[in-house]
Amino acid sequence: MTKQKVIVVGGGIVGCMTAMALVKRGCSVTIVERNQIASQNSGESSWAGGGIIFPLLPWMYSAPVNALTNSGANAYKALSQQLQHETGIGCDFDQSGMLLLPNFDAEAAQTWCAQNQLPIQAVKASAFGVQSSGGENAHWLPTVCQIRPPFLMQALRQWLIQNKVTMLERTELVPLKQTSELNTWQTVNGGTLAADQFVVTSGAWSFELLKDTSAKLNIKPMRGQILLYKPQKNLEQIVFKEGFYLIPRRDGHLLAGSTLEDVGFDTGVTEAVRNEISAKAEAIMPALKGMPIIKHWSGLRPGTPDNLPTISAHPTIKNLYLNTGHFRYGLTMAPASAALVAALVLGETSPLDVTPYVCKK
Numbered sequence: 001m002t003k004q005k006v007i008v009v010g011g012g013i014v015g016c017m018t019a020m021a022l023v024k025r026g027c028s029v030t031i032v033e034r035n036q037i038a039s040q041n042s043g044e045s046s047w048a049g050g051g052i053i054f055p056l057l058p059w060m061y062s063a064p065v066n067a068l069t070n071s072g073a074n075a076y077k078a079l080s081q082q083l084q085h086e087t088g089i090g091c092d093f094d095q096s097g098m099l100l101l102p103n104f105d106a107e108a109a110q111t112w113c114a115q116n117q118l119p120i121q122a123v124k125a126s127a128f129g130v131q132s133s134g135g136e137n138a139h140w141l142p143t144v145c146q147i148r149p150p151f152l153m154q155a156l157r158q159w160l161i162q163n164k165v166t167m168l169e170r171t172e173l174v175p176l177k178q179t180s181e182l183n184t185w186q187t188v189n190g191g192t193l194a195a196d197q198f199v200v201t202s203g204a205w206s207f208e209l210l211k212d213t214s215a216k217l218n219i220k221p222m223r224g225q226i227l228l229y230k231p232q233k234n235l236e237q238i239v240f241k242e243g244f245y246l247i248p249r250r251d252g253h254l255l256a257g258s259t260l261e262d263v264g265f266d267t268g269v270t271e272a273v274r275n276e277i278s279a280k281a282e283a284i285m286p287a288l289k290g291m292p293i294i295k296h297w298s299g300l301r302p303g304t305p306d307n308l309p310t311i312s313a314h315p316t317i318k319n320l321y322l323n324t325g326h327f328r329y330g331l332t333m334a335p336a337s338a339a340l341v342a343a344l345v346l347g348e349t350s351p352l353d354v355t356p357y358v359c360k361k
């Protein structure tokens, strides 16, 4: 049997995991990426993310969002071990746990955790060495994990190269025109790329690429800014307070973030946000006062209503699939979302109910 030739458009976490899922199922895969995969470019979300493998406050989200985050999160331990074993690159997967500081809906948290067998414990914030302006009554989620997105992307890139995925980097595809069937797609430099199937994994740029063909695709960039510190004494666990988080890395670094900004494709960082984030970080960890900020960056999330991605065949164009719009939790969702789109491309039974993620006509 001849191998299905699939082109994946976009080499962020969703594109790389989609390529991995397709290669494991015997496809011949090419990733087309307008920048370089696994490096910090201009605005891509995957390198820039915090790497918490958990949907922060899952009780705020719908069942279809949590189905993807749960399934994705459950895949990470084995995935990071496989990548380490087969590429020699570690992703710093770590079950660091997460401390939730008030204010949040403790009753909703406890009910959801009980229903979903997620361990949660009422604790005192001071026992974790942090300041809590909203009171001492915190909650501890010991099973929450994290990963280092830049390391994960490097390991995935290496794994894909070893498994004969073709990488067409610095290659940009033009916005698609309406057609009934997709057999070729043009690059901005006038090249023509042919495949049996195409999967769009272009993150925040997906609507720009598909707007002539999918007017109802509701994806827009949502900028997030993050600061990086290296404190003398680091936290042991992720700390979350009212939309803000601190993420300690095992090598002594500490991330503080992030923002949710509706500023189009502006990938800049701002002084105002730097001050806002550092003030929030110092309020939880006073030892950060006066510490140098090592780095300050931003990324453009593929923002969608209700955080619900589109994982679907295109409603009118044959041979075209979408795996995009993962908004705040693309790192967490990517393994599950990739398995789902790979099943659609190959006509296999899907591991999850696909109905909530279908692209509207």
Ligand SMILES: Cc1cc2nc3c(=O)[nH]c(=O)nc-3n(C[C@H](O)[C@H](O)[C@H](O)COP(=O)(O)OP(=O)(O)OC[C@H]3O[C@@H](n4cnc5c(N)ncnc54)[C@H](O)[C@@H]3O)c2cc1C
Pocket: 009, 010, 011, 012, 013, 014, 015, 032, 033, 034, 035, 043, 044, 045, 046, 047, 048, 049, 050, 051, 052, 053, 054, 171, 172, 173, 174, 201, 202, 203, 204, 205, 206, 209, 223, 224, 225, 226, 257, 258, 259, 298, 299, 300, 301, 302, 324, 325, 326, 327, 328, 329, 330, 331, 332, 333
């Ligand atoms: C500050 C911040 C913190 C975050 N923290 C977390 C977290 O803790 N946990 C979590 O689960 N998620 C987190 N996220 C969200 C997560 O990073 C995103 O959901 C995820 O990275 C989206 O991946 P993607 O592959 O769809 O998009 P991207 O990584 O943006 O990749 C899309 C790719 O498509 C390419 N592309 C676009 N157009 C074209 C074209 N025409 N031709 C060729 N290539 C093209 C782009 O260059 C890009 O590389 C965070 C995001 C940000 C910004």
